[in-house]
Amino acid sequence: xxxxxxxxxxxRQHAWDTAATVVDPEIPVLTIADLGVLRDVAINxxxxxxxxxxxxxxxxxxxxxxxxxxxxxxxxGFRNTKVRTVLSPAWTTDWMSEDGxxxxxxxxIAPPQAAGSRRALFGVQQVACPxxxxxxxxxxxxxxxxxxxxLWRCKSCREPFDYFKCH
Amino acid sequence: xxxxxxxxxxxxxxxxxxxRADDALILGHRxxxxxxxxxxxxxxxxxxNMALDLLGQARELYSYAAEVEGKGNDEDKLAYLRDVRQxxxxxxxxxxxxxxxxxxxxxxxxxxxxxxxxxxxxxSSDATLAAIAAKSEKExxxxxxxxxxWIVRLGDGTEESHARAQTAVDDLWAFTxxxxxxxxxxxxxxxxxxxxxxxxxxxxxxxxxxxxxGEATLVLPSNDWMQQGGRDGRHSEHLGHLLSELQSMQRTFxxxxx
Numbered sequence: 001x002x003x004x005x006x007x008x009x010x011x012r013q014h015a016w017d018t019a020a021t022v023v024d025p026e027i028p029v030l031t032i033a034d035l036g037v038l039r040d041v042a043i044n045x046x047x048x049x050x051x052x053x054x055x056x057x058x059x060x061x062x063x064x065x066x067x068x069x070x071x072x073x074x075x076x077g078f079r080n081t082k083v084r085t086v087l088s089p090a091w092t093t094d095w096m097s098e099d100g101x102x103x104x105x106x107x108x109i110a111p112p113q114a115a116g117s118r119r120a121l122f123g124v125q126q127v128a129c130p131x132x133x134x135x136x137x138x139x140x141x142x143x144x145x146x147x148x149x150x151l152w153r154c155k156s157c158r159e160p161f162d163y164f165k166c167h
Numbered sequence: 168x169x170x171x172x173x174x175x176x177x178x179x180x181x182x183x184x185x186x187r188a189d190d191a192l193i194l195g196h197r198x199x200x201x202x203x204x205x206x207x208x209x210x211x212x213x214x215x216n217m218a219l220d221l222l223g224q225a226r227e228l229y230s231y232a233a234e235v236e237g238k239g240n241d242e243d244k245l246a247y248l249r250d251v252r253q254x255x256x257x258x259x260x261x262x263x264x265x266x267x268x269x270x271x272x273x274x275x276x277x278x279x280x281x282x283x284x285x286x287x288x289x290x291s292s293d294a295t296l297a298a299i300a301a302k303s304e305k306e307x308x309x310x311x312x313x314x315x316x317w318i319v320r321l322g323d324g325t326e327e328s329h330a331r332a333q334t335a336v337d338d339l340w341a342f343t344x345x346x347x348x349x350x351x352x353x354x355x356x357x358x359x360x361x362x363x364x365x366x367x368x369x370x371x372x373x374x375x376x377x378x379x380x381g382e383a384t385l386v387l388p389s390n391d392w393m394q395q396g397g398r399d400g401r402h403s404e405h406l407g408h409l410l411s412e413l414q415s416m417q418r419t420f421x422x423x424x425x
Binding site: 054056057058059060087088089090091140141142143144145147151165167 | 209213216217222224297298302303
């Protein structure tokens with residue numbers, strides 16, 4: 001009898017669970033699984049192949065995430081792992097898990113609004129303050145400290161906050 | 168010593184992809200020149216963010232061009248080791264930043280086009296180009312919103328900002344026609360469903376641009392003479408200077424890596 005740990009399904013699960021612990025270097029409360037960046041883990045001839053997808057075309061965190069996955073797998077005894085970047089289908093904020101959205105909010109970042117509908121050219125958005133929950137907020141800058149964030153301010157509690165851009 | 172330029176076998180698909188990659192790289196580089204110089208901190212971040220999006224698009228497109236070519240080139244060689252005449256970007260995108268109004272007008276003209284173009288390219292029969300388009304379209308949409316808001320603010324702002332924005336519109340207008348130009352090689356790609364004919368996007372582009380420009384109390388020039396040549400490697404004098412900065416490290420220390 002083959003123990004589950006050594007079956008491909010067992011290996012795959014173990015590799016997935018390991019890769020899923022890697023966090024986004026810019027938002028360390030979110031794992032790449034929460035984000036939906038971790039796309040697939042496969043076992044081919046005993047080798048682990050991980051597929052990840054970028055959030056934004058130029059996201060500089062991808063190289064670091066790749067390295068972190070390789071190191072995490074190596075610590076668990078996996079050798080010759082391969083991390084591939086896939087582009088299709090394109091990542092959207094809709095892939096972010098509910099758990100991920102909650103963690104973002106608790107961390108002080110307003111999570112992306114669900115269903116990334118196209119906005120009008122001069123459209124108005126409603127984003128709730130992650131600190132006090134008020135909807136009385138305003139955008140300070142469409143571009144924030146990383147590609148995936150915009151800078152907002154709450155007019156109720158006066159705190160500035162990051163908003164994870166709906167994309 | 169300086170390293171020599173590579174040669175590229177420009178089949179229609181390689182050339183097509185290179186043209187779009189060069190667009191993204193050159194505009195991305197121009198925007199990155201604002202880093203540390205933008206009028207306010209938020210704009211410094213915005214311009215650097217947009218530059219990063221474009222650099223990401225360029226990397227994906229260069230990697231694909233290299234893969235299609237299959238001659239051992241890669242994204243770095245294509246970006247760093249081609250000479251000015253081998254670059255295929257639109258003349259619009261290599262124009263110097265000038266003042267903030269000029270940078271924003273250039274951004275409006277291009278992102279209004281890129282938004283339509285990438286959205287149409289999402290239906291490309293080429294799976295890689297369709298995937299790159301799906302990411303680029305969302306980014307271009309965001310860039311368009313940003314530049315549109317600025318054009319309105321500048322045009323409908325002070326006398327000074329209005330005059331500067333109008334001068335930029337007048338000066339850059341002659342470079343917009345090139346976005347809609349195609350050659351025989353590209354036409355074959357349209358017929359195969361790989362690429363889209365940009366000529367079909369022109370009226371929608373004009374609607375968007377004239378809407379923003381009108382809202383900004385600016386006017387589009389009536390002169391329809393259009394400059395071209397970038398797609399074939401005939402550039403303005405500005406591109407050589409840009410490339411000498413962009414490529415100096417790789418040309419001086421071939422293969423240097425971080």
